[in-house]
Every structure is written in structure tokens, then in C-alpha cells.
Amino acid sequence: MEPFAFSRATDAATAVKAAAAASTAQQGAEVRFVAGGTTLLDLMKLDVERPRQVVDINRLPLAEVESLPDGGLKIGALVRNADLAHHPLVKRDYAVLSQALLSGASAQLRNMATTGGNLLQRTRCVYFRDTGAPCNKREPGSGCAAIHGFNRTMAILGTSEHCIATHPSDMSVALVALEARVAIRGARGERVVPAGEFFLLPGDTPHRENVLEPGDLVTHVILPPPHPGARSHYLKLRDRASYEFALASAAVVLAVEDGRIAHARVALGGVGTRPWRSPEAEQALQGRPASSETFAAASQAALRDAKPQSQNGFKVELARRCLARALTTVAAA
Numbered sequence: 001m002e003p004f005a006f007s008r009a010t011d012a013a014t015a016v017k018a019a020a021a022a023s024t025a026q027q028g029a030e031v032r033f034v035a036g037g038t039t040l041l042d043l044m045k046l047d048v049e050r051p052r053q054v055v056d057i058n059r060l061p062l063a064e065v066e067s068l069p070d071g072g073l074k075i076g077a078l079v080r081n082a083d084l085a086h087h088p089l090v091k092r093d094y095a096v097l098s099q100a101l102l103s104g105a106s107a108q109l110r111n112m113a114t115t116g117g118n119l120l121q122r123t124r125c126v127y128f129r130d131t132g133a134p135c136n137k138r139e140p141g142s143g144c145a146a147i148h149g150f151n152r153t154m155a156i157l158g159t160s161e162h163c164i165a166t167h168p169s170d171m172s173v174a175l176v177a178l179e180a181r182v183a184i185r186g187a188r189g190e191r192v193v194p195a196g197e198f199f200l201l202p203g204d205t206p207h208r209e210n211v212l213e214p215g216d217l218v219t220h221v222i223l224p225p226p227h228p229g230a231r232s233h234y235l236k237l238r239d240r241a242s243y244e245f246a247l248a249s250a251a252v253v254l255a256v257e258d259g260r261i262a263h264a265r266v267a268l269g270g271v272g273t274r275p276w277r278s279p280e281a282e283q284a285l286q287g288r289p290a291s292s293e294t295f296a297a298a299s300q301a302a303l304r305d306a307k308p309q310s311q312n313g314f315k316v317e318l319a320r321r322c323l324a325r326a327l328t329t330v331a332a333a
């Protein structure tokens with residue numbers, strides 16, 4: 001059995017250097033960061049994740065939420081989900097983010113889970129978590145047990161013949177609708193990536209879930225200033241009222257002027273292989289009257305390209321209704 005190493009990093013440069021020694025990228029890498037541990041340790045216990053070295057990043061100075069001069073917000077990667085959800089500026093200016101965070105997991109988990117860890121949580125596909133089943137995401141080239149298996153909770157947007165796993169994060173759906181950016185520090189310096197481009201489609205490489213390279217540390221999430229006059233909302237539909245992942249969810253940001261939609265941003269959760277921004281829905285909303293007919297048209301547009309599997313056809317109509325209701329709620333607020 002391979003020797004296992006655990007270390008604590010006290011500065012970002014040491015953490016990045018340690019992780020850059022891995023020959024593979026963050027997902028499935030031999031050297032992994034641990035933050036709250038609520039995904040990584042679970043998967044290590046299941047033998048799904050087998051890092052050779054784990055670097056604890058909890059002592060890095062990345063646990064602050066700071067206002068930016070332009071009116072935006074800079075959120076450290078180690079800000080706990082509970083602290084972020086209850087932050088007064090998040091509740092006031094980015095309600096969709098607060099609501100998305102509070103709809104996820106349980107109070108205890110939200111006290112541990114971090115902003116960076118939430119972005120990088122892995123799919124809840126049952127076959128991914130079962131080392132006895134073929135899974136291209138866990139073992140590239142082994143096959144996908146879900147396509148002809150239990151696929152009720154799987155994705156209907158962005159799937160490929162190699163993987164149909166749903167992206168599980170609620171927070172990330174809100175971040176995509178808010179047009180957040182992800183700040184990354186790596187072996188070759190710092191860069192900032194729009195949240196919508198941070199997550200990759202499965203294609204024929206479902207084991208690569210995001211743009212991180214070996215050594216890359218997510219340091220912050222940056223929110224742009226709130227759009228003038230806009231309101232936002234997150235609606236999550238699931239099998240039970242708490243402690244459950246989304247079957248369908250909608251994050252919407254809407255500004256209405258003189259009865260017409262002046263600004264619309266839409267993202268869906270529970271139905272996509274990544275947090276699913278819908279330019280189709282946004283186009284169907286822009287400049288239109290804020291009416292039930294417009295919201296129904298936007299919901300149809302958002303699901304136009306859905307490809308359901310044998311057990312999850314119900315998600316198409318569920319997601320349409322979820323989006324229409326979220327839009328109705330925010331327009332009436």
C-alpha cells in the first residue's frame with residue numbers, strides 16, 4: 001500500500017507548490033487540498049478518492065468577505081457556507097446566493113463546507129460512489145453504468161455518451177446566474193475565470209470537471225456589483241424538503257422597468273452536467289413584458305435541447321415549471 005502524507009499549509013505559495021507536484025489535475029489528483037472535508041473525506045472513506053498526499057489549507061488567510069471599490073464582493077475560498085449565506089451584504093444584494101446556500105445540505109454541513117470546496121464538490125451519481133460499478137468519471141474508459149441503469153436523478157442538459165452525471169452544487173448555480181468570477185493561484189501565477197467557464201462539459205473526458213491544473217488553488221470568488229434595480233431568487237425542487245439535492249432548481253436575476261424586463265440572468269441546477277446558464281431563456285425574457293406568457297416562453301426555451309434518459313423524462317416539465325415559478329416570484333417581489 002502507498003504511503004499517505006498529510007500536511008498543513010500556512011501560506012498559499014507552500015500549498016500551491018505541494019499540489020503542483022501532482023502529475024494529474026485537481027479532480028483525481030495525487031495531491032489534494034482539504035478545506036471543510038465534507039466531500040473529500042467522504043469519498044476517501046468510500047475508496048473513490050485515493051490521494052497520496054492531503055494538504056490542509058484551513059490556516060490560509062482566505063476566510064474573509066470583503067466589499068470591493070466597484071460595489072462588488074470578494075469572497076475568500078475558505079468562507080464557510082453558513083457565514084456566507086448569513087452575511088448582511090449577501091442577504092441584501094445577492095439574495096439568490098444566500099437562498100441557494102441555505103437550500104443545500106444541513107446546518108451542520110454548512111458550518112464546515114467552504115466556498116472553494118462547494119465549487120469543487122463531486123457528483124452524487126450512485127455509480128461514481130460505488131467502486132464496483134463501471135464509471136468513466138472515476139475510471140476513464142471503464143464505461144457508464146448510469147446510462148442504462150438508475151438514471152432518475154441524472155442530467156438532461158449537457159450530457160454525452162460517456163457521462164450523464166448531474167452537477168450537484170446549489171451555490172454554483174447562483175454564482176453562474178450572478179456572473180461571478182473564480183480567482184485561481186497556480187504554479188504559473190494568478191488568473192481569473194468566469195464561473196460559467198470554470199466548469200467543463202463531460203464530452204469524452206468526464207474525469208475533467210473544471211479548468212484547474214495541477215497545483216491550482218481557488219483563492220476567491222468575485223461577485224460583480226448588483227445590477228441596478230434587479231432582484232434575485234433561488235427555487236429548489238427535490239424529493240424531500242431538506243438535506244436533499246435538487247431534482248430541478250432555478251437561479252434568476254431580474255430587473256423590470258415599466259412592466260418590461262430590462263435585465264435577466266438565468267441558471268438551472270439539478271438538470272445539467274454543470275451549473276447550467278441559459279442564454280436561450282435570457283433572450284426570451286429580455287425586453288419582453290413581465291408576464292406569465294413571457295415566463296412560460298422562457299421556460300420552454302431553456303429546456304429546448306433537453307435529452308432525457310429512460311427514468312428522468314419528468315425533469316423536463318419539472319425544470320420548466322421551476323423556472324417559470326422562480327421568475328413569477330421574483331417579478332412579484
Ligand SMILES: Cc1cc2nc3c(=O)[nH]c(=O)nc-3n(C[C@H](O)[C@H](O)[C@H](O)COP(=O)(O)OP(=O)(O)OC[C@H]3O[C@@H](n4cnc5c(N)ncnc54)[C@H](O)[C@@H]3O)c2cc1C
Pocket residue numbers: 026032033034035036037038039040041042057077081103104105106109112113114115116117118119120121168169170171216217218219243244245246
Ligand atoms: C449529506 C450531504 C448532503 C449535501 N447536500 C448538498 C446540497 O443539497 N446542495 C449542495 O450544493 N451541496 C450539498 N452537499 C455538498 C456540500 O456542499 C459539499 O460537500 C461542500 O460544499 C464541500 O466543501 P468542503 O469545504 O467540505 O470541501 P472539501 O471536501 O474540503 O473539498 C472538496 C474538493 O474541493 C477541493 N478543494 C477544496 N478547497 C479548495 C480550494 N480552495 N482550491 C482548490 N481545491 C479545493 C478538494 O481538494 C476536494 O477535491 C452535501 C454534502 C453531504 C455530505
Ligand code: SF4
Pocket residue numbers: 123125126127128134135136137138143144145146147162163164165206
Ligand atoms: S453518469 Fe458519469 S459519474 Fe455516473 S456512472 Fe456514468 S460516467 Fe460515472
